[in-house]
Structure formats: C-alpha cells, structure tokens
Amino acid sequence: MGVLSILDRERTIAGAGYSRWMVPPAALCIHLCIGQAYAFSVFNLPMSRLIGINHSAPGDWKLTDIGWIFTLGIFFLGVSAAILGRWVEDGGPRRAMFAAALCFSGGFLISAAGVRVHEIWAIYLGYGLIGGFGLGLGYISPVSTLIKWFPDRPGMATGMAIMGFGGGALIASPLSVWLMGKFSTPRHVGVAEAFICLGLIYLCFMLVGAAIVRIPAPGWQPAGWAAPATPKKLVTTADVHVYEALKTPQFWLIWWVLCLNVTAGIGVIGQASAMSQEMFPGRVTAIAAAGFVGLMSLFNMGGRFFWASISDLIGRKNTYFCFFILGTVLYALVPTTGAIGSVGLFVLCFLVVISMYGGGFSTVPAYLKDMFGTRYVGAIHGWLITAWSAAGVFGPVLVNYIRQYQIDHGVAKAHAYNLTMYIMAGLLVIGFFCNLFITSVNERHHMGWSRPRIAPVTE
Amino acid sequence: MSVGNSRGTRPIHLVLAWGFVGIPLLWGVLETLRNALTLFR
Numbered sequence: 001m002g003v004l005s006i007l008d009r010e011r012t013i014a015g016a017g018y019s020r021w022m023v024p025p026a027a028l029c030i031h032l033c034i035g036q037a038y039a040f041s042v043f044n045l046p047m048s049r050l051i052g053i054n055h056s057a058p059g060d061w062k063l064t065d066i067g068w069i070f071t072l073g074i075f076f077l078g079v080s081a082a083i084l085g086r087w088v089e090d091g092g093p094r095r096a097m098f099a100a101a102l103c104f105s106g107g108f109l110i111s112a113a114g115v116r117v118h119e120i121w122a123i124y125l126g127y128g129l130i131g132g133f134g135l136g137l138g139y140i141s142p143v144s145t146l147i148k149w150f151p152d153r154p155g156m157a158t159g160m161a162i163m164g165f166g167g168g169a170l171i172a173s174p175l176s177v178w179l180m181g182k183f184s185t186p187r188h189v190g191v192a193e194a195f196i197c198l199g200l201i202y203l204c205f206m207l208v209g210a211a212i213v214r215i216p217a218p219g220w221q222p223a224g225w226a227a228p229a230t231p232k233k234l235v236t237t238a239d240v241h242v243y244e245a246l247k248t249p250q251f252w253l254i255w256w257v258l259c260l261n262v263t264a265g266i267g268v269i270g271q272a273s274a275m276s277q278e279m280f281p282g283r284v285t286a287i288a289a290a291g292f293v294g295l296m297s298l299f300n301m302g303g304r305f306f307w308a309s310i311s312d313l314i315g316r317k318n319t320y321f322c323f324f325i326l327g328t329v330l331y332a333l334v335p336t337t338g339a340i341g342s343v344g345l346f347v348l349c350f351l352v353v354i355s356m357y358g359g360g361f362s363t364v365p366a367y368l369k370d371m372f373g374t375r376y377v378g379a380i381h382g383w384l385i386t387a388w389s390a391a392g393v394f395g396p397v398l399v400n401y402i403r404q405y406q407i408d409h410g411v412a413k414a415h416a417y418n419l420t421m422y423i424m425a426g427l428l429v430i431g432f433f434c435n436l437f438i439t440s441v442n443e444r445h446h447m448g449w450s451r452p453r454i455a456p457v458t459e
Numbered sequence: 460m461s462v463g464n465s466r467g468t469r470p471i472h473l474v475l476a477w478g479f480v481g482i483p484l485l486w487g488v489l490e491t492l493r494n495a496l497t498l499f500r
Contacts, residue, residue, distance in 0.1 A: 015467070016467065017467020017468060018467060018468050019467075019468035019472075019473060021468075021473055021477075022468055022472065022473065022476055025476035025477050025479060025480045026476070028480040028484075029479070029480060032480060032483065032484060164480070164484075167484045167487060167488070170484070170487030170488055170490065170491045171483050171484065171486065171487035172487075173487075173490075173491075174487065174490045208479065212476060287497045288497055290494065290497065291494055291495040291496065291497040292495070294491045294492070294494045294495035295491075295495040297491055298488065298491055298492070298495070301488075
C-alpha cells in the first residue's frame with residue numbers, strides 16, 4: 001500500500017463522532033481558491049507591460065492574446081468536469097481535491113516560469129490547460145459529498161460550497177494586487193512572484209480541504225432525520241447512471257435552463273461597468289462603476305447561498321421559476337430605469353438579477369440530485385458544466401454585438417443596451433418553458449430497473 | 460495528511476476549520492464593500 005493510498009475513498013470514510021459541519025469548510029477550501037479564476041483579469045494589464053513596465057512596448061503581449069488565458073481556463077474547466085466526473089465519483093473527494101490542488105497550483109507555477117521567460121504558450125499550458133483541469137476537478141469534487149452529508153438540506157450545502165467560488169474572486173482580486181505591489185520595482189512588474197505566491201498559498205489551502213474532507217459511512221443519516229415516506233413528485237429515491245442520464249430529456253432541459261440563466265447573467269457581468277456609465281452619462285463615474293461591479297460580486301456570492309437555501313424550502317423547479325419570472329420583469333425594466341434616470345432602480349435591478357445568476361449555479365446540483373439520485377450526481381453535474389462554457393460564449397457575444405449593431409445604426413449610447421435587455425428577457429422566457437417541461441425521470445432509466453416481463457397470452 | 464477517522468470532531472476543530480475559510484472570506488467581502496462604497500459617495 002503506497003503513500004497515496006491515503007487518498008483512497010475507503011480511507012476517507014468518516015468514523016463515529018465526525019461532524020458533518022467539517023465538510024462545508026473542506027469544500028470552501030477548494031472553491032475559495034479556484035474562484036480566483038473570476039479575478040484573473042487583474043493580471044491582464046500588468047502582463048501586457050512586462051517589457052515596457054509603465055506602458056506596452058514592442059514585444060509585449062497584446063490584451064487579446066492575454067485574454068485567451070482565461071478563456072482556455074474556463075474551456076478546460078468544462079472539459080475536465082465532463083470527462084473526469086466519473087473518475088471523481090469513483091475515487092472519492094480527497095483524491096479529486098488533491099489532484100485539483102496539484103493542477104491548479106502547478107498551473108500558477110508553470111505560468112510564473114512563462115512570465116519569467118516571456119513565453120505566453122507556457123501560460124496557456126500552465127493556467128489555461130493544467131490550471132483549467134484543476135478548476136474543473138475542484139469545482140465538482142465536493143458536490144456529491146455535500147449532498148450525501150446533507151440529505152435534509154442539499155441546496156444549502158452545495159450553495160455554501162459554490163458560494164465559495166463567487167467569494168474566491170473577492171479574496172483573489174485585492175490579494176493579487178497587493179502581491180504585485182509588493183514585488184514590483186521601477187524595472188520589474190511583480191507578476192511572476194505573485195503567481196508563485198498564489199500557487200503556494202492555494203496549494204496549502206486546497207490540501208487542508210483534502211485532508212479534512214470525509215464521506216459518510218454507507219447508510220449514514222443525520223440524527224433525527226428520515227427520508228420522507230412519500231417522496232415529493234420531482235424527487236427520486238432511485239439512482240440514474242451518468243451515461244443513462246445523458247439520454248434523458250430532463251438532463252437536456254436542465255442543461256438549457258442553466259445555459260439560458262447563465263447567458264442572461266454573464267452577458268451583463270462583463271458590461272456592467274460600461275453599461276452603467278453609458279446609460280447614466282455624467283452621473284455614474286468610472287470609480288462609482290467599479291463600486292457597482294464590486295457590489296455585483298457580493299450579490300453574485302450571496303445569491304449562491306440564499307437561493308440554494310430557499311430551494312430546500314420551495315423546491316428547485318419553483319426556484320428556477322422565480323429566476324425566470326423575476327429576471328424577465330427586471331430585464332424588461334432596465335430600459336425604463338434609464339429613461340426615468342433612476343440609478344438606484346437600475347442598480348437594484350442588476351443586483352437582484354446577478355444574485356439569481358449565482359443562484360442558478362448553486363441550485364442546479366440539488367436539482368440534479370432530485371432528478372437523478374445521489375450516486376452519480378457529481379459526474380452528471382460535471383457534464384452539465386458544459387452549459388456554463390456554452391453560455392460563456394453566447395452571453396458576451398450577444399451583448400457586445402447587439403450593442404455595436406445598435407450604435408452602428410445611429411442609436412445613442414445611452415439607449416444601445418435596450419434591445420439587449422429585451423433579448424435577455426426573451427431568453428429567460430424560453431428558460432421558463434424549459435423548466436416548465438421538466439418532469440420526473442422515467443423509471444426505465446433507473447439503475448437496477450429491469451423491463452417488466454409480459455405474461456404469455458393464454459387462452 | 461492525517462486521517463484519524465476513529466476520532467470524533469471536537470468544537471475546536473469546527474472553530475479552526477470555519478475560521479480558516481471564514482477569515483479570508485470576510486476580508487475579501489470587507490475589501491469589496493470598502494471599494495463599493497464609492498458608488499454612494
């Protein structure tokens with residue numbers, strides 16, 4: 001038995017007296033680190049001045065080239081979550097968290113070397129490919145474990161972890177700026193050193209998560225809790241195999257539900273700063289717009305916990321109905337806020353919308369658990385993450401191109417977002433109908449189901 | 460990495476674990492709030 005056997009699923013089974021409340025911090029150790037991805041943009045400008053220091057010099061990387069680092073990271077997040085979901089389920093959370101820690105921190109260290117020798121392909125390989133695998137493995141690693149520990153409140157449990165992904169950017173952004181400031185000199189931008197520090201900090205943090213995570217013993221249930229005798233209509237007690245789940249219409253309807261909810265949110269996240277300044281010229285300054293973006297990050301994080309916890313009370317389907325109905329109304333209201341010049345109402349609309357964007361991510365693991373059972377929920381969630389990757393392309397493209405089209409056709413900048421807002425509202429209406437059509441999974445997809453024998457016809 | 464599956468969780472373990480993740484998160488939230496206040500100035 002090698003040293004690495006400590007990572008085995010069998011070695012992570014909790015003993016008597018282990019508190020399940022140790023598992024959310026273990027999950028947060030991972031998600032708070034990988035949530036750094038949302039703050040990667042703080043490195044964009046400094047990386048475009050590695051030679052020129054105060055300005056971009058010939059030979060410095062272009063922002064468009066640097067932009068590919070984040071895109072690759074998110075792309076490989078989706079790829080790894082999809083293809084390694086089954087490996088994560090079979091090997092248990094500790095092995096996955098350990099691998100995620102090595103990939104994510106290793107990605108930073110390789111990228112630091114890439115910055116030192118000024119080779120951008122090394123950063124594509126480091127942060128983009130290897131770090132992206134760390135992101136994907138880390139994102140799905142604690143999900144099914146949390147659901148198994150909290151069968152009474154699966155939404156709240158996964159909401160707590162996925163809230164960490166939103167919170168990770170809040171930590172990484174000021175930390176990265178501070179580190180670069182510490183290591184920069186008049187002749188040197190401190191990006192490489194900041195990468196090394198972040199890589200080592202994240203390695204330690206993620207390994208602590210891997211060390212303290214446990215899975216419940218077979219048959220374990222929370223004290224005083226018993227599975228409802230009559231399960232709710234959309235909550236199954238059976239399990240569906242990951243590859244069987246992909247054949248069900250329910251999986252693809254949830255895929256569209258997530259994709260449309262994320263498309264609507266992600267499109268405005270990237271444009272929030274510019275949109276607020278262009279819709280209220282002279283009233284919202286660049287500094288105030290940055291504050292608005294910061295508030296949106298807080299609501300993105302808080303919404304992940306709030307809405308997932310609410311879903312335990314009102315059900316997943318109803319929670320998504322809230323997102324789609326409320327989201328449609330709020331998006332349709334945004335042009336009016338511009339017309340009447342109400343910055344407060346504009347901010348309020350977007351803060352609620354962005355809380356539901358976060359809530360969409362955190363509620364979906366429990367939705368999958370309700371539909372497909374707990375056995376392969378992590379692996380199925382991994383496949384569903386591809387909806388996020390798709391939305392990451394649709395959302396920004398939709399907002400940017402429609403805005404440009406409007407401006408090219410003589411629409412004033414202050415009104416250039418109106419059509420986009422109505423299109424976003426329309427997307428949410430489609431999402432509403434996708435959610436409406438979700439019914440319980442046919443039992444022929446359940447594991448262990450055998451086709452009923454038809455009795456021979458006798459005379 | 461310690462395993463210690465047979466030992467139970469003591470309250471100090473919970474305090475340490477939640478503090479380990481809670482303190483950095485709180486710092487991040489406060490920093491963000493501090494920056495966001497400019498919106499209302």
